[in-house]
Amino acid sequence: MSVLAVPAGKQAIFRVNPVAKLAAALLLAGVLMLTIDWVSALVALACELVLFFWAGLSARMFLIRTLPVWLAAPMAGLTTLLYGQAAGQVYWAFGLVHVTQGSSELAVATTLRILAIGLPSVVLFVTVDPTDLADGLAQIVRLPSRFVLGGLAGLRLVGLFIDDWRALELARRARGIGDGGAIRRLAGQAFALLVLSIRRGSKLATAMEARGFGAPIRRTWARPSTFGGREYALVGMGLLVALLAVVVSVATGNWNFVLA
């Protein structure tokens, strides 16, 4: 069981540096956070849904991976509809619940916004290989290599933790302490997993040190991580979608700056 399963594909998106994917997703999210209106979110979402055809995912895969976003967005919308800031005509009220013209507009805007930010983030990251992302973060963004590589190596342990957790569960049943008290049992098991993970972590650290990790030598990189035309194009697309959303929103008079 591995959390580092390497995604594979031949489309251009697989060859784009993960740093560009991160930048495009952050850019889009950053701009869409500046306003709460349904127009900008709808424009961004429409552009994205077209671009997703080139994202390297089958329709089935797209639905499976983005399902949490599709579920979360209407939930957030519903909450806003029922409890959002009351304004304008009141359609229905019950206790703390006020469904008003203002809250229903906000609800639509919130739902669309979560989709417009969430979907591209998920879609872009499905095709990211963690090793390539680490290479990019260290070589292009120039984050400290010790930090990036330590995190990357630690990520590999997550698969082992899942196996450990299963073994701990069986062992507790075998030791006679598996009956009843689910919460107490889980707490004990979680603590045992913590102890095991610290031990695994320190063994891994020794193995890394033994291979010269942390030596006072300037590190070289076996895998070059480059940022070129393809990467600028992806970030450019993100920028374009964001700008289009802002322009249409302002032009139609729907722009609603969050801090205003």
Place this chain on the structure above:
Amino acid sequence: MTAANSAPPRSASVDARGWGWRHAGRTDWAVARLDLRIDPGERVLLLGASGAGKSTLLHALAGVLGGDDEGEQQGRLLVNGAEPVAARGQAGLLLQDPDSQVILARVGDDVAFGCENLGVPREEIWRRVHECLAMVGLNVPLGHPTSALSGGQKQRLALAGVLAMRPGLLLFDEPTANLDPDGVIEVRDAVARVLENSAATFIVIEHRVAIWQDLVNRVIVLDAAGGVLADGRPDDVLASQGERLSAAGVWVPGRGHGMPARRATARDGADGILLRADSLSIARTKNVVVAGDIDLTVRAGSALAVTGPNGSGKSTLALTLAGLLKPSGGRLEASADFADGAAAAPIDWTSRQLLTRVGTVFQDPEHQFVAGTVRAELAVGPRALGRSGPAVDGRVDTLLQRLRLDHLADANPFTLSGGEKRRLSVGTVLATQPRLLVLDEPTFGQDFRTWREVVALLLELIDDGTGVLAVSHDSDFVAAVADRDYRLPSPVADRQPVTPR
């Protein structure tokens, strides 16, 4: 492609002058007053009782022992005349646990990791990666996921990663202890190939002497009391120290005497049946069936060994028979006598009902420790049965003595050595006197002394009427303990015909 067409690697010397090391917070020195000289190119097998500080010495030579906050040093230890820490990459360390040495997700990247840290230029790194993978015989694509490798392959991958750094000193700390017999041979052969093509100094720790005997030209025995106990040509040292080494837990070839033996032969007949499996199929997780059509009986006063290749489902079968995993098909039933009022299927027993019926010893002892001290650990089972006071104390004291753990009664189970952990894990199970013992690789990575103790204990229990079911790769263990052998076939995926290219 071998190392012969590249520049010959350096070869390092080792000097210890009154060297010693004490881990932070301990009163005893792990290594003390060590005087030693190893010349460049020597091949050394390092022996000694457990606790003699063999691993500590190797870690120190690799420069990974840590600084002043990790412990205290006496005397000097030099690699090629310099402090080991100052010469990273000069020594290559291969450790015991295959899982904790894989660093990156892809095979090629993992081998390249050490070179990157040492600042080797990119083109040179990839040249070395190809060369070293070929040398250890790991013929998988560079992008192959490291998580899909077997234990033996992971160790060879780690070896390739070490070799790629071009170390002048190769340090191996029981690199085959956690491998099945095929994996041991894989790794040994890879190391033999490497040593043929390399001038590097080689130091290996291993309590199974036979594996490395032909590859070394010197044996050094560390004294647990400090210093060196014996040092010389392998044949001489093994001849003069054989008795002593064997008593200290070293597997000296040709010294199988004094092996424990069974008093009684297994009882037969329907009266002794504990469990009966009819066309049972087993699954680790839901829907992933590992093996099927299993028919067997488990009997009281008799030992059944479960054997078979890697991935054939031996552990899964053991855990299913132990009432821990749900069978995915077929029938598994306890005899009315064994069930003793509980449900017929072991998986339906409560955790507490299991205690007096089936005791399971897991492959990794750390998975089954739940208490803060050795004493408390042994009392967990009896207390879960509702026993208390003197009854529990008496049982615990007996076990502590029997398992030679009495001096460690207040220690944390996680701080014990490998052999002590194994003995404790067996003890926790015996505390509630179950009628069936299920053990998963009980002798994995154990030294001769612990091996002999575990075997003697099991034989005694079988003679007294306990049923034993053991998963094991260890043919000596199976020969010494088992009355019958249930062999699982190769996993289904391996049996499918290879499609022609």
